[in-house]
Amino acid sequence: MGFVSDLSKIIKKNNSLLCIGLDTDPDKLPTQFKKNSEEIFHFNKSIIDCTHDLVCSYKPNLAYYEALGGTGVMALKKTVRYVKSSYPAIPVIADAKRGDIASTSDKYAASIFDQYGFDGVTVSPYLGRDGIEPFLKREEKGIIILCRTSNPGAEDFQDLEVKGKALYEIVAEKVAMWNAQYNNCLLVVGATWPEQMERIRAVAKDLFFLVPGIGSQGGDLEKTLQAGLRPDRSGLIITASRSIIYAGSGKDFAEKAREEALRLRDMINEYR
């Protein structure tokens, strides 16, 4: 039971390390869709129905839904519920990057796990252990802590040197310690710098990494897998969003999305 064991099961069943990011933007929907909350849900449902046997998880980023106000939040709730009712073996991750003092993080955990029904969440480490504890104590959930992100500005603070180590390595070490409590911690490690992923793997040997940066952001898939895979050839969740969900822009968008998901899943497996 719990996020990490559920994740390992679906990775085996679907033979896939691929996570599809449902970062749905109404301005980018295929032309047959109108721009309202029902339509966003229907688009997501189509993507899910045509890829559910190819993925190890789905990951909506909350910002895309919050930007649409109440209708967006409704569409997100329906999307999470749809996966949990139709494909209950697939974990759904809230890409939310939340983090606050403990009493407030407790409220965020209530929002993400109790209101939405997500199985996992991305959180920021900046406030330290007590700010993350309200998430950690949800033993059955996956708590995915930002470590080394995929964007250019990541170097501003994450790469700073602290006693001969980079800050992101210190974060990885701390999280590896916190993980001992419930075995429910993961790390966000971008694909854009494989040598950094290697250093993180060295200090967080057992943890799953959630890996953005393949596809639109230009990360190198082969190097990423070499750097990040555990000896069991698992331990990575490779995320892609735009390159899959917008693979087609016409009536065949779902088939195009499936083709691209299949292509990426199989390419990942080639290098595994």
Place this chain on the structure above:
Amino acid sequence: MGFVSDLSKIIKKNNSLLCIGLDTDPDKLPTQFKKNSEEIFHFNKSIIDCTHDLVCSYKPNLAYYEALGGTGVMALKKTVRYVKSSYPAIPVIADAKRGDIASTSDKYAASIFDQYGFDGVTVSPYLGRDGIEPFLKREEKGIIILCRTSNPGAEDFQDLEVKGKALYEIVAEKVAMWNAQYNNCLLVVGATWPEQMERIRAVAKDLFFLVPGIGSQGGDLEKTLQAGLRPDRSGLIITASRSIIYAGSGKDFAEKAREEALRLRDMINEYR
């Protein structure tokens, strides 16, 4: 025009550095309130109506509203609109601690500024400059970046030493540089460690600090003001939430909240 100049005006007009945190929890409402979204808004409205001449800003923390799902989000939207329509001179800050890669931060900015209508927002520095840029480019808004937070776990990462400086000092230095662009940056600096606030003031001489940690969290008001005030006896936004909004629990809750807000505003002014 813009957040910082609006803030300076209302500080003078209300002779106040006090910001009331509207962290409204339905479980803690006075007994005459029911536990639904309308009631949360009515409670907030009463607090606002009885304190609007004593504050320099209001600051709802989004987690408290998101934890209630759609009804909470509605109550928050109504609360922001109420302040902006009834007391337009008072800035309203979204305590959201958001931060993601640029394309995603852009969506968060749309949510907070365009959907809700907030005047300022708290953001996390962990992803670096490009993740904050979509907020910064909203020139007229206040972008309040986490620097040294008030919670115990803050020391896990924020206090780590980088080339003889603490990480939070490096954050303060960077933000002081970023501020040169539009003069719309502020810093979150907790009241629990005045000596750290002093070091931050040394590198961010002109910036406003948003200061949590007075009241329920035990920070020392006199030391905080000595450490953080600028030569113009301004430059601090002192926040308090629970100690004011739950000062009374009966029918006279609004009067009790006003009494406590008045007491705190005047105590701050004594040490100014």
